Amino acid sequence: MEKTAARLGIGGAVGSGKTALLEGLIPILLEKGIDVAVVTNDLLTTEDADRLKRKALLPPAKIMAVETGSCPHTAIREDPSMNLLAIEDLEFQFPNLDLILIESGGDNLASTFSYDLVDAYIFVIDVGAGDDIPRKNGPGFVGADLTVINKIDLAPYVGADLEVIRRDTKIYRRGKPAIYTNCKLGTGLDQVVEFISQKVLFQEAETEEVKSQQINSSSVAEQLCQP
Numbered sequence: 001m002e003k004t005a006a007r008l009g010i011g012g013a014v015g016s017g018k019t020a021l022l023e024g025l026i027p028i029l030l031e032k033g034i035d036v037a038v039v040t041n042d043l044l045t046t047e048d049a050d051r052l053k054r055k056a057l058l059p060p061a062k063i064m065a066v067e068t069g070s071c072p073h074t075a076i077r078e079d080p081s082m083n084l085l086a087i088e089d090l091e092f093q094f095p096n097l098d099l100i101l102i103e104s105g106g107d108n109l110a111s112t113f114s115y116d117l118v119d120a121y122i123f124v125i126d127v128g129a130g131d132d133i134p135r136k137n138g139p140g141f142v143g144a145d146l147t148v149i150n151k152i153d154l155a156p157y158v159g160a161d162l163e164v165i166r167r168d169t170k171i172y173r174r175g176k177p178a179i180y181t182n183c184k185l186g187t188g189l190d191q192v193v194e195f196i197s198q199k200v201l202f203q204e205a206e207t208e209e210v211k212s213q214q215i216n217s218s219s220v221a222e223q224l225c226q227p
């Protein structure tokens, strides 16, 4: 049977750090031997794909840009055909891909992915946008398979209380995983890769420490909620 790559969406508000998350994740995934490619979505440009190509984290042919030309969520939910074509193209060129990461254009808290397009999706929020974001109960934040709470370093500068974010995230995500990151420094990115390995690629936990955590903890979600 032909191999197809797993597909992981990355959504979230404009500027929340979706591309920064990709920039942090790609080297760790490659280090682990995961063959990865990326599709970026931008409204009317190829800005994010160009940025990733400049950084040379992947061969340019493994970075494809989709110019949505419309509301970003349309291209990841209502009509994902442009993204599906990009994925088809990548899989044709690189038949051994393990994982395709699809960055949505920046959108609002209601932005969710169609599971016709992805196997799972991450929703990124920005601590700099305020500590009330989790309790706004946005479908993207609440429904994502993983929420990444990014820019934790900015909390003291914008008066955001990480304890409030932590409390409300547990309530509104109902125990589904959340990981706290600083993409500038790489904080939390190993945990995101652990999530991808286990929940998207269905790989075994690698370290004895992680294995014993799984045995001792009631759920992976609970562990991943810890910042």
Ligand SMILES: Nc1nc2c(ncn2[C@@H]2O[C@H](COP(=O)(O)OP(=O)(O)OP(=O)(O)O)[C@@H](O)[C@H]2O)c(=O)[nH]1
Residues within 6 Å of the ligand: 012, 013, 014, 015, 016, 017, 018, 019, 020, 021, 048, 105, 106, 107, 150, 151, 152, 153, 154, 181, 182, 183, 184, 185
């Ligand atoms: N301080 C801080 N800045 C960050 C962090 N992550 C990203 N940034 C900065 O936030 C800005 C936006 O990051 P991007 O990665 O471009 O955000 P994005 O979500 O991809 O933006 P769009 O694709 O335009 O929606 C950039 O200036 C990043 O350097 C972080 O953890 N801490």
Ligand SMILES: [Mg+2]
Residues within 6 Å of the ligand: 018, 019, 020, 048, 103
């Ligand atoms: Mg981006």
